[in-house]
């Protein structure tokens with residue numbers, strides 16, 4: 001059963017959405033939300049979550065994790081969801097990748113060389129001595145910049 005307001009997404013509109021810039025989509029969504037009550041309510045339910053039901057205070061539902069750079073839903077974020085390295089990427093002088101490397105030029109610690117897949121065996125993580133592309137050594141929850149640790153602690157601990 002479909003409601004009178006229900007519509008379907010045409011393939012051409014779907015394609016136009018997929019190829020539009022993030023900035024353009026944000027502008028269009030803002031416009032739709034400021035002129036259409038239903039769209040406003042739908043966007044609110046997707047993009048905001050209630051912080052305090054009594055006062056009606058809401059916050060963003062999606063954040064980008066500082067550690068693994070993934071986007072996550074703030075109400076669906078548990079220990080183990082975030083896997084990352086908390087150390088630095090160091091040049092691994094022991095690696096045979098550098099055996100034939102000509103005069104270390106450009107410098108192996110330059111992003112130009114670091115981002116070259118041909119040299120991916122030439123780096124080591126300071127935290128666990130694994131390669132940077134290997135699975136992270138720290139497992140935690142995702143963390144967003146504007147999500148202070150204090151606030152997270154408040155949930156799990158009762159101070160007596």
Ligand SMILES: [Zn+2]
Pocket residue numbers: 084085086087125127128129130136137138
């Ligand atoms: Zn590590």
Ligand SMILES: [Zn+2]
Pocket residue numbers: 065066067068069070081082083141142143
């Ligand atoms: Zn994360």
